[in-house]
Amino acid sequence: MLRSLRLLRSRPNILSLGTKVYGSNPPPSQIIHVQKVKFRKRWFKPNNFIIAACVYYFCFQVYKTSVVDTLTHWADEQVKELSDEEREEMEEEILEPLFIPFPFTTRLVESAPYRSTDPEWKAFITVNKNPALVKSIQSGLAVLTCKIASSNSALVQKCGNDMQLGRWWLDIHYPYRPPPVFIRKGLLIDDDGISIAEDPIEPVVALWIQRALWPSTLTLSLYSFSEALVKQNASNFAKLFGLDANPTPTPPLQQTIEKIHQQFKKSAPKSNSKEHSALPSTSTQAANGSSPESASPIEKRSTESSPAPGSTTASPGSGVSPLPIIPSDTDSDKPKTLMDSSVLKFTQEHTSGPWEAFKQKFAQTWRPIRELPPRGAIYVSGLVEITTARAFITVDVAAWWDPQTENFDLKTAAFHLKSLRMKTQKPHRGKADE
Structure with a gap:
C-alpha cells in the first residue's frame, strides 16, 4: 500500500533544482561546448548473411525443381519423338556459332593489295x-x-x-x-566456348547504321532552318521599334486599306449630288398631294432600316459607297478542317522562308x-x-x-x-x- 502511494506522489521539478542550489541569483555565465555524436551501426552481421544465403538457396532450389526440371523433361520427350534426320539437322544448327555484335564497334578496314597468285x-x-x-x-x-x-x-x-x-x-x-571491308566486334559463342571476336558486315548495312547514328545531313539542315527562323524573328522584332536597317515597302494589307479610303473619298460627293437631285421630286409630290399607295413614315423607316439579306446597295443619302458583303464562316455549311485554321496558315506563312533554307541545305548535303x-x-x-x-x-x-x-x-x-x-x-x- 505504501509503495502504491509513493508512485502517486508528485515528482520534484527538475527546473527548480537550479533555484535550490543558487537561490534567486542566476548561475554564473559559462561557455557551453556542443559536440555532435554519430552512432554507427555494424553493417556486417554474420547472422544476417547466413540467413540471406539460406533463403536464396531455398528459392533457387524451388525454381530449379518447378521450372527448369519441368522444361528439361519436356524437351527430352520431344527429342525422343524426332527422327534421325531431324536430330542431325538440329545438331548442325546447334553447332553453328552465335555472334552477338557490340554497338559502336563498326570500323572500316582497308583490304590487302592483290597478289600475283590471286x-x-x-x-x-x-x-x-x-x-x-x-x-x-x-x-x-x-x-x-x-x-x-x-x-x-x-x-x-x-x-x-x-x-x-x-x-x-x-x-x-x-x-x-579490293574494296574496303566493314568489321564489328562482338561476342562469339561456339564449341570452344565464349570469346570476343570480329565479324564482317555488309557495307550497305554499315553505311545505313552510320547515317542513322550520325545524321549529319539532317543536323545541318535543321541548323539552317533554326538560323533562318531566328533571323526572321529578330528582324520582325526590330521592326516593332523602328530599328529595321532596310525598311520593306508597304505591305499589301495596308495598300488595300488605303485604296478603300480613296474610294470612300471619291464616292462621297457623288452621293451628295444624287441626294440634292432627289429632293425636288419629293417636294413636288408633296405639293400635289399624297398618292393612294404612299406608306406612313413609320413603315418607310422600317423598310429602310431593314435591308434584304445579301443586298450590296447602300442608301442614297448615306454617303458611303456600296461594298460587297463577305459571308462569315458560320454561314458556310462545310465543316472546318485543320488546313482551314488561321493558326496553321499563319505558321505556314511564317516558316516558309526557313523551310526553303532547310530544303536548300538538304539538297546540297544529301548524298x-x-x-x-x-x-x-x-x-x-x-x-x-x-x-x-x-x-x-x-x-x-x-x-x-x-x-x-x-x-x-x-x-x-x-x-x-x-x-x-x-x-x-x-x-x-x-x-x-x-
Missing part, C-alpha cells in the same frame, strides 16, 4: 591482253548510257526521242586492291548511299556523247564491270549530265520585239 589479278591480265574484250566493255557501257538517257523523260522532252550514240571517251582502270563494288571488278569511266536532231548530250559515266558475271554492276554505276548543247539557238523575244 584469281582477280589473273582475270585482270586476261582482260588486258584481249583488245577485243576491252573494246566490247567500252562499247557496252556507251550503249547502256544511251539507253538510260533515252529513258529520261526530261531529256526526251527537251532534246527529242531520236537519241543515237555518238562518240565516247572511256578508260579502263584495274584497281590495286545517296551506294554499295561498294564487288571484289575483282574493273573500273570504267569517261564521257559518252549522244546526238539527237536538236541537241548534243554529253554524259559523265562511271561503272564497274565484273569479270565473273561479265556484266556491269548497276548498283554502283553513276551517270551525270556533263553538258547539253542545242544545235539551233534562238534569242529571247521580249515585249519590245513584238
